[in-house]
Amino acid sequence: DIVMTQSPDSLAVSLGERATINCKSSQSVLYSSNNKNYLAWYQQKAGQPPKLIIYWASTREFGVPDRFSGSGSGTDFTLTISNLQAEDVAVYFCQQYSSTLPTTFGQGTKVEIK
Amino acid sequence: QVQLVQSGAEVKKPGASVKVSCKASGFTFTPYTMHWVRQAPGQRLEWMGWINAGNGNTSYSQNFQGRVTITRDTSTTTAYMELSRLRSEDTGVYYCARVRAGYSSGWYVYWGQGTLVTVSS
Numbered sequence: 001d002i003v004m005t006q007s008p009d010s011l012a013v014s015l016g017e018r019a020t021i022n023c024k025s026s027q028s029v030l031y032s033s034n035n036k037n038y039l040a041w042y043q044q045k046a047g048q049p050p051k052l053i054i055y056w057a058s059t060r061e062f063g064v065p066d067r068f069s070g071s072g073s074g075t076d077f078t079l080t081i082s083n084l085q086a087e088d089v090a091v092y093f094c095q096q097y098s099s100t101l102p103t104t105f106g107q108g109t110k111v112e113i114k
Numbered sequence: 115q116v117q118l119v120q121s122g123a124e125v126k127k128p129g130a131s132v133k134v135s136c137k138a139s140g141f142t143f144t145p146y147t148m149h150w151v152r153q154a155p156g157q158r159l160e161w162m163g164w165i166n167a168g169n170g171n172t173s174y175s176q177n178f179q180g181r182v183t184i185t186r187d188t189s190t191t192t193a194y195m196e197l198s199r200l201r202s203e204d205t206g207v208y209y210c211a212r213v214r215a216g217y218s219s220g221w222y223v224y225w226g227q228g229t230l231v232t233v234s235s
Contacts, residue, residue: 049225
């Protein structure tokens with residue numbers, strides 16, 4: 001299976017500042033058949049199911065604020081939260097959704113307010 | 115609107131089985147594949163398997179092979195996940211989730227609210 005490793009495990013950011021979360025896959029999730037990265041990001045708040053933020057590595061889900069952005073390709077990806085708001089406090093996960101291998105998730109990154 | 119409503123919390127003894135339901139509404143059930151994902155305390159999300167709601171085909175994670183069975187009832191638009199030979203490490207929240215129509219894999223826009231399963235003697 002593809003192993004997803006996130007860094008850091010947690011970070012504290014001041015309100016209005018930028019949070020950057022990294023996700024590395026053990027093998028490329030860029031598929032040449034359609035030149036897309038099979039990588040999604042989720043936000044999970046306490047007691048709630050995960051909420052989809054980004055898919056295809058950089059496509060923002062409908063209704064997600066534009067302060068959330070995704071980038072990267074191949075094996076290295078980044079989720080950036082610009083202008084951090086209090087409601088962004090949560091755990092963030094990356095997921096690879098290969099069509100040929102089982103889907104797997106990163107271990108999560110906890111974002112707090114400094 | 116799309117809703118996935120799961121059954122309530124369960125407490126089971128080691129060695130027992132648990133069956134969790136996921137009632138789908140707000141969309142046509144059969145074009146979709148329904149997945150089950152587990153979140154154990156302090157662990158990452160773990161995919162368990164999926165079922166094609168239309169033809170009933172299934173795929174399971176090797177980590178649960180032989181212990182998990184996913185079924186569906188199209189008349190009630192409900193998916194089920196049964197996990198047998200429970201052990202303490204199976205304690206966690208179990209989610210059903212839906213991918214895009216016509217695909218067996220992908221990202222999850224819609225999730226159930228989660229069902230807490232506690233395995234304790």
